[in-house]
Amino acid sequence: MASFRFFPLFLIYISPFLTLSYAGDPFVYYDWKVSYITAAPLGVNQQVIAINGKFPGPVVNVTTNNNVVVNVLNRLDEDLLYTWDGIQHRRNSWQDGVLGTTCPIPKDYNWTYQFQVKDQIGSFFYFPSLNFQRAAGGYGGIIVNNRAVVPTPFATPYGDIIILIGDWYNRNHTDLRKTLDAGKSLGMPDGVLINGKGPYRYNTTLVPAGIEYETIDVQPGKTYRLRVHHVGISTSLNFRIQSHNLLLAESEGSYTTQQNYTSLDIHVGQSYSFLVTMDQNASTDYYIVASARFVNASLWQRVTGVGILHYTNSKGTARGPLPDSPDDFYDKTFSMNQARSIRWNVSASGARPNPQGSFRYGSINVTDVYVLENRPPVMINGKHRAILSGISYINPATPIRLADDYHLKGIYKLDFPKRPLTGQSQMKTSVINGTYKGFMEVILQNNDTTVQSYHMDGYAFFVVGMDYGEWTENSRGTYNKWDGIARSTIQVFPGAWTAILVSLDNVGVWNLRTENLDSWYLGQETYIRIVNPEANNKTELPKPDNAFYCGQLSYLMTAKPNKSFALSIAGERSKLLFMLQMFVLFAIFAFR
Ligand SMILES: *[C@@H]1O[C@H](CO)[C@@H](O)[C@H](O)[C@H]1NC(C)=O
Ligand SMILES: *[C@@H]1O[C@H](CO)[C@@H](O)[C@H](O)[C@H]1NC(C)=O
Numbered sequence: 001m002a003s004f005r006f007f008p009l010f011l012i013y014i015s016p017f018l019t020l021s022y023a024g025d026p027f028v029y030y031d032w033k034v035s036y037i038t039a040a041p042l043g044v045n046q047q048v049i050a051i052n053g054k055f056p057g058p059v060v061n062v063t064t065n066n067n068v069v070v071n072v073l074n075r076l077d078e079d080l081l082y083t084w085d086g087i088q089h090r091r092n093s094w095q096d097g098v099l100g101t102t103c104p105i106p107k108d109y110n111w112t113y114q115f116q117v118k119d120q121i122g123s124f125f126y127f128p129s130l131n132f133q134r135a136a137g138g139y140g141g142i143i144v145n146n147r148a149v150v151p152t153p154f155a156t157p158y159g160d161i162i163i164l165i166g167d168w169y170n171r172n173h174t175d176l177r178k179t180l181d182a183g184k185s186l187g188m189p190d191g192v193l194i195n196g197k198g199p200y201r202y203n204t205t206l207v208p209a210g211i212e213y214e215t216i217d218v219q220p221g222k223t224y225r226l227r228v229h230h231v232g233i234s235t236s237l238n239f240r241i242q243s244h245n246l247l248l249a250e251s252e253g254s255y256t257t258q259q260n261y262t263s264l265d266i267h268v269g270q271s272y273s274f275l276v277t278m279d280q281n282a283s284t285d286y287y288i289v290a291s292a293r294f295v296n297a298s299l300w301q302r303v304t305g306v307g308i309l310h311y312t313n314s315k316g317t318a319r320g321p322l323p324d325s326p327d328d329f330y331d332k333t334f335s336m337n338q339a340r341s342i343r344w345n346v347s348a349s350g351a352r353p354n355p356q357g358s359f360r361y362g363s364i365n366v367t368d369v370y371v372l373e374n375r376p377p378v379m380i381n382g383k384h385r386a387i388l389s390g391i392s393y394i395n396p397a398t399p400i401r402l403a404d405d406y407h408l409k410g411i412y413k414l415d416f417p418k419r420p421l422t423g424q425s426q427m428k429t430s431v432i433n434g435t436y437k438g439f440m441e442v443i444l445q446n447n448d449t450t451v452q453s454y455h456m457d458g459y460a461f462f463v464v465g466m467d468y469g470e471w472t473e474n475s476r477g478t479y480n481k482w483d484g485i486a487r488s489t490i491q492v493f494p495g496a497w498t499a500i501l502v503s504l505d506n507v508g509v510w511n512l513r514t515e516n517l518d519s520w521y522l523g524q525e526t527y528i529r530i531v532n533p534e535a536n537n538k539t540e541l542p543k544p545d546n547a548f549y550c551g552q553l554s555y556l557m558t559a560k561p562n563k564s565f566a567l568s569i570a571g572e573r574s575k576l577l578f579m580l581q582m583f584v585l586f587a588i589f590a591f592r
């Protein structure tokens with residue numbers, strides 16, 4: 001490694017001067033109460049998950065190296081965890097907010113996340129990671145701004161706008177779960193939301209009256225950075241703005257070579273920044289569209305999100321048909337070629353003021369190869385399950401990382417296969433044994449009939465290739481060894497493969513999962529466990545002091561449900577009532 005003199009953002013930089021403290025970097029605090037509210041994004045009342053009463057949730061807007069503190073109070077009726085997609089949590093998988101690392105926050109408890117956005121820039125999002133909850137909302141954008149000393153490869157945009165797109169059902173997340181548990185598929189979504197809102201009434205037959213839609217106000221002539229995140233469930237979407245070019249600039253923390261697209265396919269869990277110049281004549285407003293991809297457009301018409309781009313000098317409402325999406329129900333090469341055209345700008349700085357291109361990933365020797373294969377869901381022991389390489393993952397009651405800390409045995413097995421298992425599929429807690437400082441090649445092969453996106457926590461990986469058909473050793477000849485984009489969520493087309501390379505320099509237990517909520521819920525995930533064989537207390541932070549306990553370690557749990565929050569929120573009347581109850585209780589105890 002000595003030859004790599006510059007360290008890009010996604011490579012850990014273990015300096016002897018780094019200690020376990022947060023080294024004077026600023027802290028940013030958030031206080032969240034997570035609860036259900038009633039909303040009707042598509043005109044039908046339902047329970048959605050809100051943060052401090054808002055759906056979508058607030059923006060986490062921070063700067064490289066900030067320490068982020070988020071106190072989450074769970075006022076849902078079930079367990080909760082928050083995960084921060086694309087945030088790498090260097091040396092700190094404790095804060096990752098998935099069941100492999102962290103005990104869930106029980107109903108009426110609060111838990112405080114604390115993590116540093118070390119050496120990162122870019123656009124990410126957070127969401128509740130358990131129990132299909134993302135299908136009910138609870139999500140929001142994360143912005144990691146560059147430090148002032150690090151230039152961006154474009155002029156500072158006039159404004160910064162978050163656009164959360166996603167497919168949506170009028171059934172709530174508990175009903176959707178029941179559908180999957182019963183072995184059924186979710187069926188066609190009821191629509192697509194843009195920033196938690198339904199479609200503009202572009203067609204009076206297709207869109208009922210009275211639906212609230214998103215409007216984005218802009219100044220003519222200015223350039224804005226639009227951070228678009230697919231926070232939805234399982235439908236790939238095509239994103240476009242009528243009469244406007246989308247200049248792609250960043251993807252999940254890496255600056256891309258800047259190219260114009262009239263539309264871009266965005267898959268579940270993916271994030272992109274576009275620079276959009278408001279260069280039209282404002283004769284009308286313009287449509288912002290996110291529509292279902294790779295489907296029969298005439299059957300899926302209602303699965304279309306429509307917002308409005310409104311110039312301050314606009315002369316009228318948006319009119320006419322929506323801008324066309326690519327028309328290739330039968331020919332999917334267009335989308336794959338588009339995906340391949342997304343390249344890393346190797347001369348742009350990231351979070352550090354060095355050119356990232358000095359990291360030549362293409363010349364590093366691969367130490368481990370894993371072929372992970374997705375097949376259509378199968379029945380295992382009478383249960384409808386999704387599988388990866390023949391294994392359907394079972395979450396243990398005790399998180400893997402916590403179990404390791406207490407030297408508990410038998411919670412999981414480090415036996416995830418390097419090649420897909422043949423024969424009977426199994427349900428088990430099988431984890432990848434990652435080699436610390438190894439360089440891993442992962443081939444994701446999709447044998448199903450729909451696009452799947454895969455996400456790795458704790459890392460950005462290089463996307464080096466994708467193609468239709470079965471991956472073979474010869475496929476390596478087609479790899480992009482120079483400017484493959486580094487990101488954390490990548491699609492795999494049906495009947496195709498995607499290859500990624502990742503430098504295993506971040507110690508911890510990291511989730512590798514499909515972002516498609518249905519397959520994830522049914523078990524299509526695993527973890528990569530990376531341990532520094534030399535125990536030196538420098539490559540991983542200790543278990544946080546406020547850790548919760550569950551499973552075999554439940555006996556260690558001392559935290560109590562949070563009552564005070566309830567008081568401050570429910571107002572004076574119930575406070576009085578509560579005090580009265582306490583007094584009565586006290587009296588009973590005192591005089592018995
Ligand atoms: C979901 O909807 C069902 C009715 O379809 C209702 O019984 C249930 O309470 C709802 N759950 C939540 C969490 O809103
Ligand atoms: C994020 O914070 C910066 C200042 O640090 C501010 O300029 C910017 O407008 C904020 N963006 C959003 C979307 O809140």
Ligand SMILES: *[C@@H]1O[C@H](CO)[C@@H](O)[C@H](O)[C@H]1NC(C)=O
Pocket residue numbers: 071110111112113546559562
């Ligand atoms: C719960 O919130 C309180 C502040 O209201 C905080 O002091 C406490 O540390 C939080 N609990 C946990 C486990 O983070």
Ligand SMILES: *[C@@H]1O[C@H](CO)[C@@H](O)[C@H](O)[C@H]1NC(C)=O
Pocket residue numbers: 152153154256257258345346347348349
């Ligand atoms: C790449 O980044 C450099 C440095 O900021 C910038 O000058 C250049 O325009 C970018 N190239 C492309 C193709 O985006």
Ligand SMILES: *[C@@H]1O[C@H](CO)[C@@H](O)[C@H](O)[C@H]1NC(C)=O
Pocket residue numbers: 203204205206301321
């Ligand atoms: C609205 O959608 C319906 C159904 O697709 C279509 O028949 C009709 O032509 C559309 N109306 C307009 C004004 O585009």
Ligand SMILES: *[C@@H]1O[C@H](CO)[C@@H](O)[C@H](O)[C@H]1NC(C)=O
Pocket residue numbers: 244245247258259260277279
């Ligand atoms: C992208 O399109 C805009 C017009 O919307 C144009 O001004 C700009 O030069 C184009 N940029 C590139 C890199 O093609």
Ligand SMILES: *[C@@H]1O[C@H](CO)[C@@H](O)[C@H](O)[C@H]1NC(C)=O
Pocket residue numbers: 281282283
């Ligand atoms: C504005 O642009 C539209 C579409 O290009 C064109 O039809 C219209 O005539 C233009 N209006 C003015 C006032 O220039």
Ligand SMILES: *[C@@H]1O[C@H](CO)[C@@H](O)[C@H](O)[C@H]1NC(C)=O
Pocket residue numbers: 296297298299329
């Ligand atoms: C799409 O669905 C319509 C209505 O069911 C059907 O007539 C048409 O053949 C389908 N188109 C394709 C390309 O399958």
Ligand SMILES: *[C@@H]1O[C@H](CO)[C@@H](O)[C@H](O)[C@H]1NC(C)=O
Pocket residue numbers: 363364365
């Ligand atoms: C990679 O492996 C080859 C032989 O297999 C060896 O010659 C070369 O030095 C190795 N490169 C690095 C960077 O370790």
Ligand SMILES: *[C@@H]1O[C@H](CO)[C@@H](O)[C@H](O)[C@H]1NC(C)=O
Pocket residue numbers: 414433434435436
């Ligand atoms: C995991 O991999 C390490 C080398 O990285 C090896 O020493 C260890 O034996 C492996 N553990 C298991 C259970 O296979």
Ligand SMILES: *[C@@H]1O[C@H](CO)[C@@H](O)[C@H](O)[C@H]1NC(C)=O
Pocket residue numbers: 446447448449494495496
């Ligand atoms: C799935 O795999 C089988 C062979 O095991 C192959 O015949 C089939 O074409 C594959 N289907 C897809 C969609 O990749």
Ligand SMILES: *[C@@H]1O[C@H](CO)[C@@H](O)[C@H](O)[C@H]1NC(C)=O
Pocket residue numbers: 535536537
């Ligand atoms: C690591 O830290 C723990 C607790 O602070 C301490 O007991 C242990 O000796 C340390 N180990 C090393 C190798 O420094």
